[in-house]
Amino acid sequence: xxxxxxxxxxxxxxxxxxxxxxxxxxxxxxxxxxxxxxxxxxxxxxxxxxxxxxxxxxxxxxxxxxxxxxxxxxxxxxxxxxxxxxxxxxxxxxxxxxxxxxxxxxxxxxxxxxxxxxxxxxxxxxxxxxxxxxxxxxxxxxxxxxxxxxxxxxxxxxxxxxxxxxxxxxxxxxxxxxxxxxxxxxxxxxxxxxxxxxxxxxxxxxxxxxxxxxxxxxxxxxxxxxxxxxxxxxxxxxxxxxxxxxxxxxxxxxxxxxxxxxxxxxxxxxxxxxxxxx
Amino acid sequence: xxxxxxxxxxxxxxxxxxxxxxxxxxxxxxxxxxxxxxxxxxxxxxxxxxxxxxxxxxxxxxxxxxxxxxxxxxxxxxxxxxxxxxxxxxxxxxxxxxxxxxxxxxxxxxxxxxxxxxxxxxxxxxxxxxxxxxxxxxxxxxxxxxxxxxxxxxxxxxxxxxxxxx
Numbered sequence: 001x002x003x004x005x006x007x008x009x010x011x012x013x014x015x016x017x018x019x020x021x022x023x024x025x026x027x028x029x030x031x032x033x034x035x036x037x038x039x040x041x042x043x044x045x046x047x048x049x050x051x052x053x054x055x056x057x058x059x060x061x062x063x064x065x066x067x068x069x070x071x072x073x074x075x076x077x078x079x080x081x082x083x084x085x086x087x088x089x090x091x092x093x094x095x096x097x098x099x100x101x102x103x104x105x106x107x108x109x110x111x112x113x114x115x116x117x118x119x120x121x122x123x124x125x126x127x128x129x130x131x132x133x134x135x136x137x138x139x140x141x142x143x144x145x146x147x148x149x150x151x152x153x154x155x156x157x158x159x160x161x162x163x164x165x166x167x168x169x170x171x172x173x174x175x176x177x178x179x180x181x182x183x184x185x186x187x188x189x190x191x192x193x194x195x196x197x198x199x200x201x202x203x204x205x206x207x208x209x210x211x212x213x214x215x216x217x218x219x220x221x222x223x224x225x226x227x228x229x230x231x232x233x234x235x236x237x238x239x240x241x242x243x244x245x246x247x248x249x250x251x252x253x254x255x256x257x258x259x260x261x262x263x264x265x266x267x268x269x270x271x272x273x274x275x276x277x278x
Numbered sequence: 279x280x281x282x283x284x285x286x287x288x289x290x291x292x293x294x295x296x297x298x299x300x301x302x303x304x305x306x307x308x309x310x311x312x313x314x315x316x317x318x319x320x321x322x323x324x325x326x327x328x329x330x331x332x333x334x335x336x337x338x339x340x341x342x343x344x345x346x347x348x349x350x351x352x353x354x355x356x357x358x359x360x361x362x363x364x365x366x367x368x369x370x371x372x373x374x375x376x377x378x379x380x381x382x383x384x385x386x387x388x389x390x391x392x393x394x395x396x397x398x399x400x401x402x403x404x405x406x407x408x409x410x411x412x413x414x415x416x417x418x419x420x421x422x423x424x425x426x427x428x429x430x431x432x433x434x435x436x437x438x439x440x441x442x443x444x
Contacts, residue, residue: 006437011433011437012405014383015386015405016388016405017372018372018390019296020300020371020372271444
């Protein structure tokens with residue numbers, strides 16, 4: 001069924017509302033924030049959002065203070081942790097305000113393997129064997145010069161979990177410019193790196209893995225997990241894979257990989273990531 | 279390194295949250311964008327020019343982080359919700375939503391998700407804070423004509439999708 005033509009004003013009003021503003025509400029910079037904040041629904045969303053984000057960082061930050069991490073896993077992140085510990089201001093501000101950089105992200109997951117990133121580190125973990133296959137510092141593998149200032153690296157994993165597309169960008173976040181960018185194909189098993197001319201070169205050979213959003217209801221019921229982590233699903237949503245910090249006030253050994261039945265909540269596997277490398 | 283004053287974080291986190299949600303369309307990506315934006319703002323706070331609005335500077339970082347992610351992992355994510363609860367919460371946050379018009383906003387959400395990231399950024403800035411064309415052009419470092427054309431193309435695309443909605 002085809003809808004009737006939408007009036008421009010109606011479309012405007014819908015877009016204003018979608019962006020959190022009352023339709024036809026005159027914009028007043030000084031007063032609007034108060035109106036925005038006092039709307040109960042928006043406050044609820046904001047509260048939940050901030051709580052989740054804060055829990056991620058507070059948990060990550062608290063674990064940062066304690067044990068010296070194992071060398072193999074933290075070949076990359078010992079330096080990162082040290083660097084962050086010096087940035088007291090960022091830590092203090094972000095810890096209190098719920099902003100953090102230690103939010104793990106699952107880039108790939110199947111019945112055996114999970115690839116995740118934390119900060120600039122990438123980890124290839126065979127959770128059936130309980131072993132790390134490889135760990136990488138994406139900034140160092142990419143373009144070391146980009147590791148300073150406005151730069152970032154990201155990893156896109158192929159559908160078969162064997163290869164990663166490493167994107168390194170020297171970007172000016174405040175200027176919108178991209179000074180330089182490079183692409184590399186990374187063999188996640190052997191660690192071999194191959195420079196690519198473009199990302200298309202990777203995608204011509206490999207279909208990218210699609211990270212789907214997961215229903216975390218069952219996971220959130222597990223005791224000790226604040227749900228600050230990231231999740232992925234596999235097996236037609238049958239299993240939920242989550243990476244999170246358990247009992248945030250303990251140590252680095254508290255980061256767990258959880259594989260559970262997303263419907264029943266039954267835990268198939270629960271692996272303490274950092275115990276495996278101590 | 280300069281510190282971001284507490285009051286800035288308190289004052290602007292709400293608006294930044296909503297902008298992230300408008301850009302990303304789902305909580306998972308919005309969380310990442312939110313924290314990436316604040317982290318970059320903290321790292322580069324010395325570059326902020328106090329005579330200019332902080333919000334514009336913060337939003338510029340946010341939008342550029344979002345745009346740059348077009349080449350990165352974010353593009354794998356879909357403009358979808360992780361659960362029914364997240365979906366309900368998202369639409370409940372839209373002013374004046376009712377049981378009758380939720381489907382319309384769902385269609386709008388889907389249509390916005392089909393826009394390019396560049397178009398989505400312009401739409402979000404224009405409708406979210408009434409930034410002027412010239413403000414948006416300055417924030418995104420593009421000509422005003424480009425802002426207008428992206429906005430026009432985005433509106434036409436949204437309109438077309440809503441009108442053709444089954």
